[in-house]
């Protein structure tokens with residue numbers, strides 16, 4: 001494990017000092033890839049960063065984790081609130097205050113968590129309105145280009161047959177696994193095979 005670079009350690013110091021928060025331990029590794037990733041374990045007092053090549057993205061990633069560090073401890077049920085409005089209010093303020101350009105913050109967050117753009121827009125982050133609109137029209141365009149789903153095999157009663165280590169429906173040939181398989185073994189069911197023709 002590499003030692004965290006001096007800029008990262010002093011960034012942690014100043015963010016925690018400003019917020020009057022305890023200091024986490026900082027674990028730092030390098031990977032030969034463009035972007036970074038991070039994990040914060042409040043209960044363990046630890047922020048881990050896997051640093052990629054892009055220095056701005058390293059900074060963004062560390063500040064993102066610091067925003068988690070300053071926020072309430074996540075609970076099992078709060079997966080979405082984990083990256084919700086309150087989180088992004090803290091995060092985008094940290095990016096601003098600690099010199100991550102708005103465009104880099106929007107690009108980095110938007111690529112990882114598309115919903116961040118909704119929050120950034122609400123927070124009035126410069127450029128967020130445009131980024132949000134561009135993302136929305138990209139999604140609309142992608143949906144428009146996607147070939148329509150068609151019924152490939154009309155609705156039928158599922159007939160389970162063994163196929164080596166798998167189980168398939170003998171009518172449409174689709175592989176049945178997991179909870180679906182357990183349910184269909186207990187009682188008969190029907191399904192439709194949809195797909196792109």
Ligand SMILES: [Zn+2]
Pocket residue numbers: 064068083
């Ligand atoms: Zn996060």
Ligand SMILES: [Zn+2]
Pocket residue numbers: 156157158159169170171172173174191193
């Ligand atoms: Zn079938």
